[in-house]
Amino acid sequence: MNKVKCAVLGGSGYTAVELLKILLRHPHAEVVAVTSRQEAGKPVSAVHPVLTNRFDLPMENLDPAALQAKGVECVFGCLPHGTSMEVIPPLLDLGMRVIDLSADYRLADPVVYAEWYKETHHDTANLEHAVYGLPELFANAIRGAKLVANPGCYPQTGILGLAPLIRANLIEREGIIIDSKSGVSGAGRTPKLSTLFPECNESVSAYGIGTHRHTPEIEQALSIVGDGPVQVIFTPHLMPMDRGIFSTIYATPRLPLDEGRLVKIYKEYYRGKPFVRVRDTLPATKDTAHTNYLDLYVKLVRGRILILAAEDNLVRGASGVAVQNFNLMFGFDETTALE
Structure with missing residues (x-):
């Protein structure tokens, strides 16, 4: 070949x-x-x-x-x-x-x-x-696309973390909170004052509060999945580590749910999706470092649904999912070169 x-x-x-x-x-x-x-x-x-x-x-x-x-x-x-x-x-x-x-x-x-x-x-x-390049949701459109818009790093944790619940209409579509942390490499290689070692080491800071450009991207994808408007409050934070994204997501259920059913919904939704792992244990950024995996964990806490999502911002958040899209577009196994 x-x-x-x-x-x-x-x-x-x-x-x-x-x-x-x-x-x-x-x-x-x-x-x-x-x-x-x-x-x-x-x-x-x-x-x-x-x-x-x-x-x-x-x-x-x-x-x-x-x-x-x-x-x-x-x-x-x-x-x-x-x-x-x-x-x-x-x-x-x-x-x-x-x-x-x-x-x-x-x-x-x-x-x-x-x-x-x-x-x-x-x-x-x-x-x-253009086709939005999130393979777990839009694989069929990606296969025939001439132009694929690779998804942002932060949005993948929010979109894939919430998609099963939005699709089944199990949560309220407003007031969803996505609290995210990213390693410094997410800011790119061009030097900036905020990413200099003395500025970001041993410090955690929020940025883009209410104005971060990934907000409409998350809302757009979830609105497609749920066939109706979705509104999120997305707050990113800079963490003193090289790479990785960790998002904690809070959502309000529309009807009573038990934890066993929640986990089952997630595992069924992502069955056959090789790079989304629904975990029975708490995820961490080190578990996904240098891989194309996105790890999810879901739990009920005081009447709220809590979703934890972890990924490598440079691989799954950018280059890895780009190759995943490439594989779909050119008819190769989705996991080629990524496992």
């Missing part, structure tokens, strides 16, 4: 190096181009020493025609929001399939995008056809 030729855009960041590590062990993928405006001309291994003697292809400036000449069939976009929507249309026009890891195609309504990201969406034509 011929390998699918792939390109990675924005190759200097954390998600790009995680993606490359996965694709290098993928039996059906071949990375033939890595682009970076800042690092063009340097070997990938010079920017990511972990890839020394494993992947030394030089980084290059993004040129759609050059990617086409290399036979690229699938493009992984690891670019910032706002940039992706400018560079992706020519790639789609040339027949390449795109998995975009930015936020540019996640929100279906360009008005909502403009409200939360404070800029106008410039590619509404392709936005209309």
Whole structure:
């Protein structure tokens, strides 16, 4: 079987190096181009020493025609929001399939995008056809998609943590609380004052209270699952660790439930979904580190439903689920290169 030729855009960041590590062990993928405006001309291994003697292809400036000449069939976009929507249309026009890891195609309504990201969406034509890339919920649409909007890291814990209850209409759809913590790598590789070691070490801080851009993404996906509006209060926190996300979710049941039934609902909902593990023991970020697993635990506490969710923000939260989407799009086993 011929390998699918792939390109990675924005190759200097954390998600790009995680993606490359996965694709290098993928039996059906071949990375033939890595682009970076800042690092063009340097070997990938010079920017990511972990890839020394494993992947030394030089980084290059993004040129759609050059990617086409290399036979690229699938493009992984690891670019910032706002940039992706400018560079992706020519790639789609040339027949390449795109998995975009930015936020540019996640929100279906360009008005909502403009409200939360404070800029106008410039590619509404392709936005209309983009598929939200959460395989556990939208696998059938992902298989035939030309453009997949890879989900955000935080939203996956909230969406998958709540989907079984929303789908069965077992909880109130307002007043849902998602309290999330993330490792520092979630802020990206570009230096910022708040992520300097003396600022974040031995400290926990909240940010984006009531304004975090992942809020409408969570609400949009859950509204699709539940066929009606869902409203959440989402509060992210920065934790002094390299990687990982842990979310504690609180929901109010609409009718009396016992814990045994709750656990059964979750296990049945995610049966056959290889990367969601419904746990009988409390999850922790170390249990999912460097893997594509998302662990869930559900419990009743004083009349409320409590859901705990843990994942690796760089793998399951970004690059791992991107490869999961790639596998679906090109007809490979969903777990290829991810277990």
